[in-house]
Amino acid sequence: MPILSVKDVLKSADFFAAMGFEIAGHWNNDDGSVNFAIVHLDTVTVGLMRDLDARGSGENWVSYFYLNDINAFADHIQGNGIELAREIVDQVYGCRDLEVIDLDGNRMCFGQDLTPGSAGPGL
Structure with a gap:
């Protein structure tokens, strides 16, 4: 599970929710401020840590996240107002992927393995 540094955990969790992630939960400091959250999309899990x-x-x-249908993912996130940092491209390494930058400038790549092997995505 990658853990991303974010300034506002709840705003970041909402950003991921707009990409189709579910908010699994969040945890607070003693003063009540939110310091950590976990979001997930199918088998992809991400931690959001306040920094x-x-x-x-x-x-x-x-991070690089493997998805089953990159086109559907792109349509979904763009339909929710999330801009792509890089449009979908078929790469020489056998994936079709796009890039998104979160509210804190974390650049993430989401991709679909075009020729999945028995060893798992990208292998």
Whole structure:
């Protein structure tokens, strides 16, 4: 489970919910502020940890998530107002993928393995 640094856990959880993720739960500090949440989409699970100094990943991916239908995912997230940082591209490494940047600048890649093997996605 990748854990992303985010400034506002609840806003970030809502961003992931707009991408189709379910909010599994969140946890609070003693003062009541939310410090951690877990979201998931099918078999993809992501942790969101509060970090007031969150700066994002720049041009590098913080994670690569394999999905079964990248076109349906793109339609869904764009229908919910989420912009693609990079449109869908068929890659030389055998995946069809796109990029999204979250509210804190974390760059994530979501892709579909075009020739899935018995060893798992990407292998």
